Amino acid sequence: MALFFGAAAARAATPDLTLTATIEADAPEPFVGEMVILTLKGDYDAFITRERFEGVELANFTWLQLGRDIWSKGRKNGREYTTVERKLALYPQKAGSFTIGPFRHQLTIDDGTGRWTETAVVSNAVTLTVLPKPSTGGGWWLPARNVTVDDRFDMDTAHLADGATATRTVTITAVGQTAAALPPPPKLVAPWLIAFIAPEERTTTLTRDGPIGTVRWQWRLRPSKAEPGNLPAYDIPWFDTRSRQMRDIVLKSARFAYATITAPEGRAARTNLAAWLLPLLLGLSLPLVAALAGRRPLPAGTLGARLRRLLPDREAPAMRLARGRGDLRAYRRHAARRLARHGLSPERALAPLDAALFRRRAGDAAGSAAPVDLGAIDRAVMAALRRQGARTDADTRPAHGGDAAPVYSPSSSR
Template identity: 55%
Template sequence: MVMQRFNRRAVCLAGLSLLALPTAAMAQADPRVAEGDTRLLVEIEAGSETPFVGEMILVTITGYYDVTITLENFEGIELPNFTWIQLGRDVWSRGRIGGREFVTMERKLALYPQKAGVQRIGPFKHNLTLMEGKSDRFKHQVVSEQIDIEIKPKPKTNGGWWFPAKEVVMTDDWDMDPSRMANGATATRTIRIVAEGQPAEMLPNPPMMTANWLISFIAPEKRSTEITRNGPIGTVEWTWRLRPSNAEPGEIRAFRIPWFDTTSRHMRELVIDSQRVAFAAIEEDEAEENLGADLAGLALPALLGLLVPVAAILPGRRFLPAKLLGSRIARAFPSRDRLALELALWRRDVRAYRRHAGRLIRRSGASHEMLIADLDRSLYGHDGNETTAPNLRTIHRKLVASGALFSFR
């Protein structure tokens, strides 16, 4: 006997006596088993009479047995065009139905159709070893009926992403206020998605939380699946370590993850909010830039002090116009970032070195994305922390050899 139950339309047989039900199909008749002594019923539950591809269908297989069972096993379940998960162990119990005592076995499956069209569920076959009298044992097979169910193709969505679930909950946590971080601090962002009705491997991949102003590292994601009698509950957790690469604030853009609510039959979406990321103060930057400005300011008078006497003793030479002379002098000295970079290298200040190296690489017009990525891996790629001090001089030699640090602007 087959029972089908849907969200809005149910076929309820709970109030009927088991003895009044038609006899379930069996592989073979055995005179030692009376009619009605063994039955295998199947009940399906879905959000619609015509569920979509990838949507969970709950299947409950229930056996009612008024016989003495010594051994039992299900024959290999074959479900073409479905993937499936068994929802825990079989549950055995005793109870009375219509005045008769039955041993009841219940097995639950979560099915996920992989192909549209009319698909067949079952039949399921339960192999029993029964005992008659005190020692006579014989084999008996109970077979359920089969169910044909129509599966609709997954609907078209933006980007082709299809994520059906009963319910989805997302949390987005920061370990500090990312808009007012202490100078040089690294913020940790953790996003967790829990989906009822889908295993963890069906949940989305992490968004690309990157920007040219942002140092971003993502830890290995964590996925887990909890098996319940009402279906699997999948969880995925993503953790990023984030910091701005310079003193200028930036904003991480928002991300949207669409999903299909199998209860309401409507599309919904998870929204990962945009977030401003910035240091609360930039004293360290200003101090370094002021130092560079002071050095350049001292160098200019010194150079003029040397050039003026030399020019005065050269016969037939005229002074260059002040504007042109100033331009040539400016090109002859490194930029403030280059001076601050050398100072950071001398101090072994990893954070300051990364900040000024990033600016110089961008100004050089080189393939800065790759160079900055390599630099970040060397500086911060130690399992998301800085416990292992990088060799700044080795990194510096590589960047100098690439020509990316020679900026005089």
Template identity: 50%
Template sequence: MVALALRILILVFAFTMPAAAAPEITSRDARLTVEIDPLPATPFEGEMILITVRGLYDVTIGLERLEQPDLRNFGWVQLGRDSWTTQRIEGRQLTVFERRMALYPEAAGALTIAPFIHHLTLVAGNSERFVHDVVSPPVTVAVEPRPADAGAWWLPARSLTYSDEWDRDPAMLGNGETATRTVRIEATGLPANALPPPPKMLAPWLISFVAPEQRSVELTEDGPVSTVVWQWRMRPVGSEPGRLEAFHIPWFDTSTRQMRDIVLNSQRIAFAAMAEPPAGGMAGFFTANAALLAGAGSFLAVLALLLPGRRLRSRAELAGLARRIMPDRDALALRRAARRGDMPATRLAARGLVAHSAGARLATRREALSALDRHLYGRFPTTGFDLQAFVRTMLRGGRTAGD
């Protein structure tokens, strides 16, 4: 009975004793700061600001979690994994935590980087664990509005390089050949989505297909290094050469604080020597069939003498009659080229048919010609193109008004 009373008394004392207080942690033992890398000048909107979230700890850490604030008015990129090291600072061996980030101001004015909170589970000397939060003080950054002459696409970068290459001489293309132009831009200090879209390389005399662009980014301690690759496949529509205009892409050098310019040079695009089609229209037919027409002319002259009661037709009437009787030059060229399997020549003849079409016939022929263009000059050419079906589509229904 006495032993039971003693146990109860011990339990009462245990429950009534105050709980051991968590050890006191001072800023000397644990502190968290946000440090901004030195800047050459007040940054503009969209210009990269590098920061380091740094924790210095003279405590034993069991668990940790860094709570990032809502970085209002900033875009941001974390530059790799968090770093934990041991360093001697102010004569003490400290545990150092670091998170490297790139911030991009989205507005001008005095912008505040809100506090980060490092949630720590610390281990006391008696192996007891307790929770302790370390909070960084807020930091204010002054930001200037982007320059008035920045242009449509604002491109502030620490450095920028580019290349502009052709896979062959675009001014000396072989018949039916296509030149591929590849432009590569690499920018330090920008995320990949901040690089501009590809310029539109279009002209009435040009067939141009643009490939899907390729964007990539490499994260470094000095900020992201982003790359974009653009590629076009181009050739002239016909035998006449053309000149593609130059393209300018302005960018702002954040190191020298100067506007600079990327120039994609003007380029002549032409076939070196293109086989000319037979002479067009009536002239071509008369040249190709001179002997036959000479005999036919003699026959008509004799017939006119034998039929004195008949009125001779005018020159315009004879020309109209000849157009109805004679085979269509483009249709003949189309059939011959298709029989040879010569797709570029087939396309050239088909363009002649399209040029003299109207109404529903025009829409049908244009659609068929576009399919052939995709097969010949597309980024990913199709296989098994049915050339004879193409010819049937182009010739369906014979002549139309204007053919």
């Protein structure tokens, strides 16, 4: 592509053509992975019609060009010059002493008489000593001129509405690094937490002073139990190339709790169960004393387990009502309580429902729930409850030949 600079006035027989290579770093001997700016500047006392830099090959470095070449005109010693400037960001990949360059700029020059000549302008070479990267906590190495973090929740996680799902968005920006150099997202894992992470977004913005890398992470978080939980803070170390010191950015800790629940779910369930059992046991005590006279009674735990199965489960009608309305959140809440009461893991039995509730569809900005067959999930929950009941019966059934007394219940005392 032709570039036309300068006036059409006749030039000197031998034009002044100079190409200079310079390097700029935040330390005389930068570390591996630290940004180094290479500037190629050409000053040409000539009328240039075409130009191109020969392929830049930099062994032991990764690099990127910082925008397009900048052309300008000026005067020096009373003569008019055309100036071109190209900037590259270099990232050394290993330690050692390296020679960078020389570089070649191919020019087509018009001598003012309509005659074009080809010439190559060669730059100087520069040397650079690179130090090995220092040891860091966790082995992560992020050299940059500045790193900032924006960490926010879309609601107060310490006072969540019942069944609410919080969205956490973390954006990290590093000046002097590309997005590819930023760390991977941390794993937000806790026994009490359901967490789904959206695909991360990485972008690199080019400036004349170097690239600016950005990464954005977003999680949808929901407690799986009524008990409060604390998500610990997460530190990401980085090296400040200007102050030459290690620093940290911190993803803040967060407390998760439901505002309307003041007691742990397990404790509330035991209290409510006791409220059901106590009047029943008092009412049955007199006839049972007579019926059990002279026999060895079952252990209290076994008797209580069998009595619980005879009582109506207060979560069952709530589950049926939620299933009829298609209310996924209400169904999950009641089903989780019922499963936990029978010693089953809600997270395992309700995993398909959790995925539908808390994982956004790809490209769905509104975050609506994915389609789910609530009837199939309910059948699976009921099957798990039946299997658990069968296991409990097997555990409490006396061995063959034993002399354990039978369990007395309304259905067996005839």
